[in-house]
Amino acid sequence: MSERTFVMVKPDGVQRGLTGEIVSRFEDRGLKLVGAKFMQIDQELAEEHYGEHEGKPFFDGLVEFITSGPVMAMVWEGDDAIRQVRRMMGETDPADSAPGTIRGDFGLDLGRNVIHGSDHEDPGSNEREIDLFFDEDELVDYEKVDEGWLY
Ligand code: RTP
Numbered sequence: 056m057s058e059r060t061f062v063m064v065k066p067d068g069v070q071r072g073l074t075g076e077i078v079s080r081f082e083d084r085g086l087k088l089v090g091a092k093f094m095q096i097d098q099e100l101a102e103e104h105y106g107e108h109e110g111k112p113f114f115d116g117l118v119e120f121i122t123s124g125p126v127m128a129m130v131w132e133g134d135d136a137i138r139q140v141r142r143m144m145g146e147t148d149p150a151d152s153a154p155g156t157i158r159g160d161f162g163l164d165l166g167r168n169v170i171h172g173s174d175h176e177d178p179g180s181n182e183r184e185i186d187l188f189f190d191e192d193e194l195v196d197y198e199k200v201d202e203g204w205l206y
């Protein structure tokens with residue numbers, strides 16, 4: 056089933072110049088980019104985005120990190136996109152992530168793990184995150200020239 060997922064290159068990924076590499080991986084996988092925004096997240100947005108983790112010991116550090124520099128916020132579309140992106144990302148901790156995954160290839164540690172993707176185990180998190188970061192008119196509906204071969 057075609058669906059949309061929210062993906063973000065975190066401040067460490069942007070600072071290290073990994074944005075293009077990460078975009079390339081999703082393009083190569085056949086996913087379709089339908090929205091992108093280069094931005095810096097403020098405290099309020101960070102606390103809402105990571106609201107599920109409020110009260111946990113790592114919450115304040117997580118908010119501080121995600122607001123520490125620009126991010127590339129994106130929406131990608133394709134069949135089973137939420138789970139496919141999570142598989143391409145690897146595990147939360149880069150140390151547990153297989154080589155070939157984004158966190159397995161580039162992540163440094165649990166905090167600096169380069170990328171965020173909507174949680175496929177939390178239904179609706181994709182739509183909630185997309186709504187949080189994008190207005191409806193910032194998402195682009197279009198067909199790829201090679202429709203039939205790609206999503
Ligand atoms: P994300 O939301 O950023 O895509 O990461 P995730 O789904 O793989 O992991 P999640 O459980 O949602 O945690 C969000 C971020 O919080 C940091 N974290 N630290 N025990 C800890 O110290 C701990 N657990 C999680 C990670 O940076 C994780 O990406």
Ligand code: MG
Pocket residue numbers: 172174
């Ligand atoms: Mg998460």
